[in-house]
Amino acid sequence: MITPGNPASGLDDVIVSVRGLKTYYPGPHKGFWPWSGRLTVKAVDDVSLDIRRGQTLGLVGESGCGKTTVGRSLLQLVRPTAGEVFFEGQDLRKLKDDELYALRKRMQIIFQDPYASLDPRATVGFTISEGLLIHKLTSPAELPDRVADLMTTVGLNPAFENRYPHEFSGGQRQRVGIARALATNPTFIVGDEPISALDVSIQAQIINLLRTLRDQLHLTMLFISHDLRAVRYLSDDVAVMYLGKIVEMAGTDELFASPLHPYTQALLGSTPKPSWSADPAEAVMLTGDVPSPINPPQGCYFSTRCPRVMARCREAQPALVEAQPGHKVACFLLSDAVNLV
């Protein structure tokens, strides 16, 4: 049996907490020579968020907004440049390598690409059991049973444990990836676009599976996606990112019912709608593309595409403030309104 993570320690405590997270990558060279200095790509620029035990936070944004880097920085798969990442009260950035290594069994990741994230030369049974062996969680005698259990949990036939990844379809491979992540009984899972490489009918299967597993095993999740529709089905709270910053954060129903940031409104308005629906699309259309994180615009990063831009937006950056209880937004249109109250 897969045992649920420990719900004993209370259900409302914050399990993952991030303060002022910055992750910068070295960018292209400034000049022609290999020794000329490098530009900095500010992939994640001052992100703070909390995830409570048993809750799922959806992180949504367009390509290049830094959402994947946030997920990887949380797990210390990339080392952040600055900021604090707490997991169950421990600052991960201060841990020694072996301490972090031991913690890894408690926090796992499901990757986007089910083709690239599985070792083609390892049987799926081995891939699933590797974490168990490394962390010595199961005795060798019990291992086959445990692997069979995990495969059944994610909807795979345990008889296939000696098959190789190429013998499976994309959806089945993603199930292998999920089984691998679940193997060590983690409390926290980062799902990095786990459904975006899959066909529509398979996406629905995997979303249903993730929902069931989350509820049964009391998992805490960070669900990263570019698709607001997918985030809506899986998340308790949603954070919207743009160019390395969180621009809006609220409970899922609240965010979809009354988006406050012009960018969130544009994302929602850009999702295709049937031609026969009451309010056809095209309400908000953004022009242009996302600017480069190497050279972000002055002031509010969204000011170059914002339909409601004001002079102020080009000069200063709005802070993420609570516009309504539990609904944070980084926009001068709203922080002004808040100040007036």
Place this chain on the structure above:
Amino acid sequence: MIDAPSVKGFQPGTFAAQARLEAPVLDVRDLQVQYPTREGIVTALDGLSMQVKAGEIVGLVGESGCGKSTAALSFMRLLPKPGRIAAGSITLDGRDILKLSEREMRGLRGPSVAMIFQDALTALDPTMPVGKQIAEPLRLHKGLSGGAARARAIELLGQVGIPDPERRFGQYSHEFSGGMRQRAMIAVALSCGPRLLIADEPTTALDVTVQRQILRLIRELRDTSGAAVVYITHDVGVVAELCARVIVMYAGRAVETGPTQRVFTAPAHPYTAGLLGSTLELTGDRSLPLNAIPGLPPELIDLPAGCAFAPRCPLAVRQCQEARPALEAAGDGHAVDHQVACWLREA
């Protein structure tokens, strides 16, 4: 230059083809495409029939392996080897393109039929300035001089919404962002004012805000040029917004076809219903599990004897396992051209 009489005289922006509006631009009958493989012959497309009129956008929707891209490539006669058209006919503007020589066909690609692909980075030539790629077909097919082709290419870049087209003309595709690249490829496809535009997942790799721009562009182009458009996608939402008619495909066959609103609001085929149930929505109750279709699509090499969807179908009866249903009127009395391939249709 190959002379294509039916194409000559057609100018984008004018409805010179008014008389031809009634006759479909693309008329496909019982198209069958096969790929010989080591394990045997794979029938990637089996008995597809479709008509697209000028100014009409028809959606071809289905999951990977359903044959939608194979269909697109056969309309261009660009099937990769060893794929071959085993049966059927493809009529483009009254000409059976399967009877044309390769030379004649090359004359049609551009002025008669053009295609936009999912991945603009591979579709564009990285070694040639983008503007030149737009000007080239104009010189080859329309006989424009270098200067005139250049001027027209810059105009086209502006039309597809690329800022500063004169500067962009001389740039290479790697200097363009994803959305801009897609626009540039659309400009290449549109350069000769094609009668039929085939769009194969043109927005799948793009962000939603950019997808919104491209969808609008395609609609505007259809309005101004009156071209017929075949829009291929796996995204039910895009079809619902863009296409007047839809063909739902499964395992190489059309399983349901008709006016989009009819098909999507009252699906007659269990697969269409399953696809719609699997589709993520922005509204509605999100606490319920999605109505996912169980199981996996079949291998094309090893199709079941009866209906290909029967193994996954919640309503399958014995007949479904034994014989393959033909595409026939859905019989719901609402739309004449609503057809479904299912034994359970209301006869």
